[in-house]
Amino acid sequence: MNGLKQFNWSGWLSFGFLLCFWEIGARAAPKLQLYIPPFSQVLAALGQLAVSGPMAAHFMITVGRFLEGYLLSAALGVSLGIVLGYFRSFHSLLAMLIEFLRPMPSVAIIPVAILMLGIGDSMIVAVTVYATVWPILINCIDGVRHIESILIDTGRTFGLKRRQILWQIILPGASPYIVTGLRVGLSIALILVTTAEMIAGSKGLGFFILDEERSMNSAAMYAGILLVAALGYLLNRLFLYVEAKTMKWRHGMMARASA
Amino acid sequence: MGPKRLTGILFFCGLLVVWEIVARAELINPLIVPAPSRILGIFWGLVASGQIPMQIVFSMKRALAGYFLAAAVFIPLGIVMGLYRPAHRLLEVIIEMLRPVPPPVIIPVAMLIFGLGDEMKIFVIFFSCAWPILLNTIDGVRNLDWVLLNTARTFGLSRADTIRQIVLPAASPQIMTGMRVSLPIMLILVVISEMIGSTDGIGYFILDSQRRFKVAQMYAGMLSLALLGYALNQLFDLLHRRLLSWHWGMMRRVE
Numbered sequence: 059m060n061g062l063k064q065f066n067w068s069g070w071l072s073f074g075f076l077l078c079f080w081e082i083g084a085r086a087a088p089k090l091q092l093y094i095p096p097f098s099q100v101l102a103a104l105g106q107l108a109v110s111g112p113m114a115a116h117f118m119i120t121v122g123r124f125l126e127g128y129l130l131s132a133a134l135g136v137s138l139g140i141v142l143g144y145f146r147s148f149h150s151l152l153a154m155l156i157e158f159l160r161p162m163p164s165v166a167i168i169p170v171a172i173l174m175l176g177i178g179d180s181m182i183v184a185v186t187v188y189a190t191v192w193p194i195l196i197n198c199i200d201g202v203r204h205i206e207s208i209l210i211d212t213g214r215t216f217g218l219k220r221r222q223i224l225w226q227i228i229l230p231g232a233s234p235y236i237v238t239g240l241r242v243g244l245s246i247a248l249i250l251v252t253t254a255e256m257i258a259g260s261k262g263l264g265f266f267i268l269d270e271e272r273s274m275n276s277a278a279m280y281a282g283i284l285l286v287a288a289l290g291y292l293l294n295r296l297f298l299y300v301e302a303k304t305m306k307w308r309h310g311m312m313a314r315a316s317a
Numbered sequence: 318m319g320p321k322r323l324t325g326i327l328f329f330c331g332l333l334v335v336w337e338i339v340a341r342a343e344l345i346n347p348l349i350v351p352a353p354s355r356i357l358g359i360f361w362g363l364v365a366s367g368q369i370p371m372q373i374v375f376s377m378k379r380a381l382a383g384y385f386l387a388a389a390v391f392i393p394l395g396i397v398m399g400l401y402r403p404a405h406r407l408l409e410v411i412i413e414m415l416r417p418v419p420p421p422v423i424i425p426v427a428m429l430i431f432g433l434g435d436e437m438k439i440f441v442i443f444f445s446c447a448w449p450i451l452l453n454t455i456d457g458v459r460n461l462d463w464v465l466l467n468t469a470r471t472f473g474l475s476r477a478d479t480i481r482q483i484v485l486p487a488a489s490p491q492i493m494t495g496m497r498v499s500l501p502i503m504l505i506l507v508v509i510s511e512m513i514g515s516t517d518g519i520g521y522f523i524l525d526s527q528r529r530f531k532v533a534q535m536y537a538g539m540l541s542l543a544l545l546g547y548a549l550n551q552l553f554d555l556l557h558r559r560l561l562s563w564h565w566g567m568m569r570r571v572e
Contacts, residue, residue, distance in 0.1 A: 161546030169527035
């Protein structure tokens with residue numbers, strides 16, 4: 059209907075039913091409330107904590123660490139990926155190292171990071187960068203490899219300089235892959251920030267959630283989880299929005315290139 | 318082995334040699350970065366004494382329990398949701414609401430409800446492996462060739478037979494993709510949950526070694542984790558090939 063997505067009545071109804079079931083079930087079983095408080099209490103806790111209390115500060119700290127880690131890994135992953143994708147000799151040099159490090163779960167790096175950097179911001183950002191750089195790097199290498207060599211050869215024939223080839227052929231050509239890597243990296247970065255905050259932190263949403271759990275403050279804990287989920291959802295939305303814009307630019311580039 | 322691979326291996330060995338020399342010359346604090354030879358020595362000792370294998374067995378029991386539980390629940394659910402549109406619409410919103418929750422954040426919830434035992438880790442892994450398995454299964458079933466389904470209907474196959482002989486084999490490549498994506502997630506989550514709430518397992522072992530400043534032991538634990546990840550990938554690829562050959566055999570029989 060006019061290209062609009064039909065409203066999913068049954069889906070929202072079942073979601074509402076689930077929330078009602080949660081609310082009524084928790085109220086009916088007071089013993090359970092220690093673990094699963096009624097949904098209304100979680101919302102009340104969220105409202106209260108949002109206005110007063112330290113949750114807003116924790117939220118800002120988490121967002122700051124996330125942005126720092128994510129943007130750093132994007133810059134590092136894309137630039138390194140282009141070098142490794144374009145110069146095969148570099149790639150064959152590092153291939154063995156990449157193969158060895160990649161199967162190790164990235165969170166295993168957290169104790170090393172604690173040892174080297176202590177338990178501050180820099181540790182959390184470093185761990186996030188280590189984990190987030192992989193998907194971006196691997197996708198970027200793939201993307202550069204998949205560019206038709208005829209494009210680069212044509213660029214060379216027309217006397218384009220290296221820098222022009224990079225900006226006008228390689229980056230636009232590899233951008234669909236790079237975008238995929240950046241999107242995978244988005245959720246990984248959020249996972250690593252919250253994990254590092256849980257394992258060794260005194261600030262941030264990850265710490266907040268675990269701390270509330272340890273003090274048996276379950277409504278506040280669920281409120282924190284709600285907030286992290288909302289953050290993840292919003293970041294994903296923002297990414298899709300930026301991607302749409304970027305892809306428009308890319309189509310423009312492609313049209314210009316083919317014109 | 319091509320010459321490219323050889324340069325890679327040589328470079329890797331060169332790095333190790335540089336690391337060894339730097340560590341021996343104490344250019345970097347050996348308390349933080351011990352020499353690779355020392356790490357390997359400790360690693361062999363811990364493997365021989367059975368300590369590392371024991372911790373890995375603890376971890377893998379939990380990891381595989383959660384992983385297969387997720388497969389047992391979410392593959393059937395994905396098939397139902399892929400085949401019946403109303404079922405998909407019914408659950409769509411709930412899934413979209415739960416999916417953006419970063420899996421480690423579920424650990425405190427699981428600790429609250431299940432305590433610090435195995436159930437907690439199994440639940441966390443079950444929850445985090447759910448999404449890739451479910452969404453890939455739905456996609457696999459959706460991309461089914463409808464001619465196949467109609468043919469089955471024409472030949473009067475029962476619903477159960479249709480699912481077993483047509484839907485499942487046709488969707489299995491994508492189901493396997495979901496299982497493949499979930500494999501590293503499983504490993505990551507078992508390590509995280511053991512770091513946050515456990516008294517054994519390889520994740521606990523690594524973090525505990527760091528806290529006691531047994532640094533070489535910490536690196537040995539990480540090495541065993543890298544080897545474990547590698548072995549799991551190889552094992553999965555092996556099973557995948559086996560299962561796919563079954564898949565192609567089925568397809569040929571259907572044809």
